[in-house]
Amino acid sequence: MANLPKHFDKSALHPTQSSSSSTLYASPPSSSGFLSSNDLPDLEAVVGATPFYAYSREKLTSSARQALAFPNAYGLTVRYAMKALPTRAVLQIFQREGIKIDASSVFEVERAVKAGYKYEDISLSTQELGKEFVGLVEKGVKVNCCSLDQLRKFGAAFKGTSNNKCGIRINPGVGSGGFSKSTTGFSKTNVGGPSSSFGIWVGSVDDGTVEGIVKDYGLEVERIHTHIGSGSDPEIWKQVATKSLSFAETFPTVTSVNLGGGYKVGRNPDEVSTDLQEIGEPVQQAFIDFKEKNGREIKLEIEPGTFLVANAGCVVSKVQDIVKTSDYTFLKLDCGMTDLLRPSLYGAIHPVTVLPGKGGDVGSETEEAVIVGHCCESGDLMTPLPGEPESLGTREVRKAAIGDYCVIDGSGAYCSGMSTKNYNSFPEAGEVLVEEGGKGQLIRKRQELEQIFQNELTID
Numbered sequence: 001m002a003n004l005p006k007h008f009d010k011s012a013l014h015p016t017q018s019s020s021s022s023t024l025y026a027s028p029p030s031s032s033g034f035l036s037s038n039d040l041p042d043l044e045a046v047v048g049a050t051p052f053y054a055y056s057r058e059k060l061t062s063s064a065r066q067a068l069a070f071p072n073a074y075g076l077t078v079r080y081a082m083k084a085l086p087t088r089a090v091l092q093i094f095q096r097e098g099i100k101i102d103a104s105s106v107f108e109v110e111r112a113v114k115a116g117y118k119y120e121d122i123s124l125s126t127q128e129l130g131k132e133f134v135g136l137v138e139k140g141v142k143v144n145c146c147s148l149d150q151l152r153k154f155g156a157a158f159k160g161t162s163n164n165k166c167g168i169r170i171n172p173g174v175g176s177g178g179f180s181k182s183t184t185g186f187s188k189t190n191v192g193g194p195s196s197s198f199g200i201w202v203g204s205v206d207d208g209t210v211e212g213i214v215k216d217y218g219l220e221v222e223r224i225h226t227h228i229g230s231g232s233d234p235e236i237w238k239q240v241a242t243k244s245l246s247f248a249e250t251f252p253t254v255t256s257v258n259l260g261g262g263y264k265v266g267r268n269p270d271e272v273s274t275d276l277q278e279i280g281e282p283v284q285q286a287f288i289d290f291k292e293k294n295g296r297e298i299k300l301e302i303e304p305g306t307f308l309v310a311n312a313g314c315v316v317s318k319v320q321d322i323v324k325t326s327d328y329t330f331l332k333l334d335c336g337m338t339d340l341l342r343p344s345l346y347g348a349i350h351p352v353t354v355l356p357g358k359g360g361d362v363g364s365e366t367e368e369a370v371i372v373g374h375c376c377e378s379g380d381l382m383t384p385l386p387g388e389p390e391s392l393g394t395r396e397v398r399k400a401a402i403g404d405y406c407v408i409d410g411s412g413a414y415c416s417g418m419s420t421k422n423y424n425s426f427p428e429a430g431e432v433l434v435e436e437g438g439k440g441q442l443i444r445k446r447q448e449l450e451q452i453f454q455n456e457l458t459i460d
Contacts, residue, residue: 034059037355039438040316040405046440047430050405051317051335053416055443056434059312060090064097067304071280073287074297079123081261081305082108084413089433089443090309091115102261102303106132109141123258123301125169125225127197129153137163144169144225144258146199148213155217167223167258168210171199172243198227205247214251221251227260227303232274238282245290248298258301259283265310267410268351274307306413313412315340315429319354319404320374328394329369333406336373336380338426340408340415344379347389350410352382357403365399371406375424382408422452 034056035043044050067078079102080094086108091101092115101122103109109122120140124133129143129150134157137143144167145151151168158164173193204210214221226244240259248254263274283300291297317335324330331354342348352371356363370392373380385391400406421428427447432440 034434035314035316035407035438037405039434039440040355040407041358042438043316043432043434043440046432046442048446049430051315051333051339051429052446053313053339053411053429053431053444054316054434054440055085055087055090055309055313055412055431057093058436060093060309061097063304063308063312064094064099066276067302067308068098070276070300070302071284072300073284073291075299077256077299077301079258079301079303080308081303082112083417084305085309085313085415085417086111087416087431087444088115089431089441091117094308099308102305103141106130106136109136123167123223123303125167133157142167142223144223148200148204148209151200151210151213151219152217155213155219158219159217164218165220165222167225168221169199169225169227170205170244170247171196171201172226172228172240173202193228199225205250211250220253222253223256223258223301224248224251224254225258225260225301227258227262231262232264232272232279234279234282237279238286241283241286242289245286245298248290248296249294252296254298256299256301257287258303261303261305261307263304263307265306265410265413267310268349276307309412310410311412313410313415315408315411315415317406317408318357319400319402319406322400322402328392329367331369331371331397331400331406332374333371333382334374335408335429336375336382336426337377337420338373338375338423339419339421339429340373340382340411341418341420342414343382343384344389347384347387347391349384349386349393350382350408352395352397353407353409354398354400355405355407356398357401357405363399366396367399368394368396369400370394371397374426377423421447425449425452427452 035054043054070076077100079100081102082091083104091112095116101112101117103112103122103124105126109124112122113119119136123142123144124136125144125146127146133143143154145154146169154166200210224244224247226240228240244257244259248257266273287298287300315335317333319331320334321332323332337344343350371382373382383393383395385393416431427449430442430446431444433443434440
């Protein structure tokens with residue numbers, strides 16, 4: 001019963017009718033496939049209150065094993081892009097499966113270590129290379145320099161030492177944006193191309209600037225890193241692999257090439273997820289072709305984030321108010337941008353399912369509603385139009401009553417880890433790991449009010 005948004009004529013400000021129908025269940029599941037209405041009261045009791053995040057151990061483990069089976073020619077390292085969901089229990093699950101870490105800050109590095117990872121199992125690619133990186137490299141962390149300045153900093157720190165081995169992240173000149181409606185591709189969500197600040201611009205490789213810095217500081221480039229968010233097209237992935245491997249020709253000391261992440265995940269029924277085996281085969285062949293041409297066996301690294309966790313998680317909230325105007329029915333939830341920012345930030349679309357509260361009747365009546373969050377903020381919208389975070393979208397959902405549950409699926413990636421927590425002084429939501437059979441294990445406590453302002457000081 002998790003439906004896509006209904007488009008509407010903004011000039012008329014009325015939603016259009018949809019021909020799609022909903023399926024109603026005697027004990028309706030959310031589209032996550034691992035929760036039903038019968039599970040929710042018990043899980044709520046484990047956490048103590050809604051809203052909370054729920055994650056499926058089975059789905060996390062399954063996605064990890066799919067990633068570890070990515071086709072490769074001469075060895076594979078899978079690194080979890082932990083920014084997607086950095087909760088300790090999730091890191092521990094992936095560590096036990098043999099997945100290493102891609103960190104985006106020095107703080108993520110230390111967080112991963114606190115979860116049980118060794119420094120040598122962590123790769124750091126960051127927009128801000130703070131002075132702490134020197135000590136981390138000495139402990140075994142692998143740094144990918146993401147700008148010319150970072151490369152010079154690394155060189156200045158380790159010139160003439162045994163720690164002079166580095167990686168370089170290159171912006172290959174092309175990219176893709178997941179939410180852009182522009183035909184130019186110049187979107188704030190781009191992670192490659194001329195509109196992206198991530199990585200060393202390809203021109204600085206082509207004109208010899210990077211080689212010059214490497215030579216000046218006596219560095220040894222071991223790793224090439226690229227990331228453009230390549231989606232699910234095998235041909236695109238082959239092109240990315242071939243282009244990335246071409247940089248290894250420039251640096252004969254390179255032993256591994258990291259293709260980053262960007263494996264598209266279908267959160268909604270009409271969206272296609274990446275088949276790792278399908279895209280991996282041409283990638284594998286590109287590495288074989290490189291060896292035939294250059295005589296070097298290059299190891300493959302990948303950095304999935306969304307792929308590993310997106311559909312393994314959901315936000316469980318409650319309908320805490322219902323407001324009707326001349327044009328819309330608004331369901332007000334007890335969660336919002338404090339827990340799920342993607343709709344407000346990107347116009348991202350998440351499946352939404354209304355389920356009966358404890359003792360409630362399932363019912364068969366549906367309604368079209370706009371679903372909003374609890375923040376005193378006009379942008380706190382859970383159901384925007386696709387790619388239009390400022391435009392209202394409606395969903396056909398089971399007719400709701402105050403106290404009903406509302407499950408927002410596809411919320412494992414970039415939700416808990418990217419929330420605007422504590423806005424309006426709402427506490428950070430708890431998190432529960434769902435085991436087989438629906439049993440829940442608390443993995444993060446709900447924040448107490450005092451924890452919100454514990455670092456604040458009074459004035460004289």
